[in-house]
Amino acid sequence: MSYENGIKFDTYINPSAAHLYGKNPYGAYMGPQNADEWETFGDILGASEIPLVAQAGDLISLGANVYKGSAAGMAISAAAFVPFGSEVKLAAKGGTNALVKSGVEISEHAALRMSERGITQSMVETGLSKGGKYFDPKNGTFNYVLKNGFASGNDLLIGTNTVTGRVTTVLRGSNLVKPRFIPQ
Secondary structure: OEEEOOEEEOOOOOHHHHHHHOOOOOOOOOOOOOHHHHHHHHHHHHOOOOOOHHHHHHHHHHHHHHHHOOHHHHHHHHHOOOOOHHHHHHHHHOHHHHHHHHOOOEOHHHHHHHHHHOOOHHHHHHHHHHOEEEEEOOOOEEEEEEOOOOOOOOEEEEEEEOOOOOEEEEEEEOOOOOOOOEEO
């Protein structure tokens, strides 16, 4: 719930526009409700590695960052559209060598999300070795969840391809273990 001028509103994509658009017709479980959720939704689509679907996911993430006014997020999301943009950005930060040395195969999308969310290579390695392993039947992935993986108390989720073991996406947040996840 959000409050504006002391008036309680249901969840809106933009609470300040409630007087223009009225009540949000979607419930809490009917899809993304705010820019952060849209960004996460875009990240999941972007990790799919399916042509056009992955690009649509990156575009959704970019739109969410534009809406939030996050200059860093916009730059990082926009890099996904430039051929080899992610690799150039990682090479500039010295991250390419770290990805190769570890032996953990990381997709371009996952590397982009790691840099955007401040997730290091060693955090991914720790999550893969110490995190709880779950099968996600909706996305057909193995998710490794490291509880309290950040100093802030947030959890770390590392999504991997079930066949290749390649890291396809990384998320940080709370309550990342969904009811549909099957412990492994």
